Amino acid sequence: METGISLNPERRAAMLESGAWNDKIITDYLDEAVARTPDRSAIVGYQVTEDSRTTLTYRQLNDTVTRMAAGLAALGIQKGDVVACQLPNWWQTTALHLACMRIGAILNPLMPIFRERELRFMLNHGEAKLLVIPKVFRNFDYEAMVEGLLAELPKLETLLVIGGEGERSFEQRLLATDWENQQDTDALFAAAKPGADDVIQILYTSGTTGEPKGVMHTSNTLFSNVRPYADRLHLSSDDSILMASPVAHQTGFLYGIMMPVYLGTTAILQDIWDADFVCKVIATEKPAFTMASTPFLADLVKTAPKHEGELDSLRIFVSAGAPIPSAIVEQASKTLKAKIVSAWGMTENGAVTMTRPEDPAERASQSDGVALPFTEVKVTDFKGNPVAAGEEGNLMMRGASLFVGYLKRPELYGVDEDGWFSTGDLARMDEQGYIRITGRTKDVVIRGGENIPVVEVENLLYKFPGIADVALVGCPDDRLGERVCAYVTLEEHRTDLSLDDVKNYLMEQKLSKSYLPEYLQVIEAMPRTASGKIQKFKLREQAKDIRVEPAKRS
16 A cells, blocks of 8 residues: 655654664564574463463464465565454464564554444555454454445455454464465565565554544654663563553554564563453563553552562553552552553654653652653643743654654644644643643633643542542533533442532642532543543533533632
8 A cells, every 4th residue: 555655854864863763673673583582482472261371482473473474475465555453462463563574564453442433444544455353352243343344345355363264264364374385485575575664554543532543653663662662661681571451552562562572572461451360460470561551550559469479570560641640659669569650652652751760759640751762842832932841831742753644644744844743732841851741732621711720630530539530621601611521430339429529629639719610420431542541522522512500619
């Protein structure tokens, strides 16, 4: 497929000169790992429902990848073709990416929770030529779902099903035949090897603001993130990597698929998050690192006391996706030996900022980190002028890991002539360069000309006993422009909550009266993206229908 990107030659020259880009691709690192430690475990895969464990050494992984790559070529996949996969954290995802890299194909990972609506759009927009799915995962029949879509997917030529039968069987079509002996794989791989600036990944944004966009990355943009990320955390080939975050999300892909191969270490993949199960995995496999969203960390902290001494190998837990409540950091310091590190990033960049393991523990709950090497961030006003330290503004970034474009939507590639990308986030930066995300530019609530500190109010409400989730959005108001509405979900033990309860609590926390919510909506569940982010645009749509009088301020 023609991606339509045009790499800025000045950017490439600068990135090479700085050492940010080294023109290596993941199969280069795979070859090095096979030569250096062929019998080391490359992947240890856990399937929670089956309570099963699968291992592949680097030698076995490489042999499997060679067969799969030759098989894909035999199925008609050529350099530049898009191969989509909707898979959990199974070893096949890693192998498929490596096989695609051997023949220059582009991988398009799709989150397992996507259903017909998302798949119809993404598979057609990305022009996937081949799709790999599980037969059944978490009691859902993926083959039946895709079967119902095939008539609407004219570009999709081949469907392969892990655990399937007949012509669609992944195992029979790719693994049961010795494809590597039916053609000259050395010549095939040499001719099809992608350059480090070729697009190798298309990953769709999670859609917090509407229609997803296909983010395109190259080996240079992705590895210029992986390398400094591993360096900041002092990770080496001696450190096994645990990944229970979805590898179809940029977090899992970068640090659960790419980073272990780059380090030449073991990736431990778990396909369903279950805190008790992950504790068993940590006790058995002794990983040094994992990364997951804040709820995962909260679950682990609650479960850890039942596994005293069994989790001590875990040295680093990177948490991103939402601010880490200080209470969780405090509890983690008592129950885990792991250092809690906070991070902020995007599909378009990978992790951009991250605290340092050497930082004081409380830094993780107060900050989203400082920029990684080869990356810059700045905070500006709405005219693009830098703001003073501590002031809120638009968060901008530029650097080596910045993506190379949105598929078929070049007009949305919001990078200025100096290389700065507008992230869409609001942030404050302190004098040391540490940032704190304060909201999304589209999440701003402006009441009577005054900006409401949405994230600050949300963080306070997350500490309210009985509140599980909270999201603040603006309700249209003829006089003030907007009023503040708090959407909340409750924990099982709490059956009701009033606006007065919320306001009294916030006043006790010394919050300004002008920031208090004026509406409260208790709902069963938050609308979320595939990666778990709250879709505030849907809540704003609901808030347009609120017609009750706002509660009077005390």
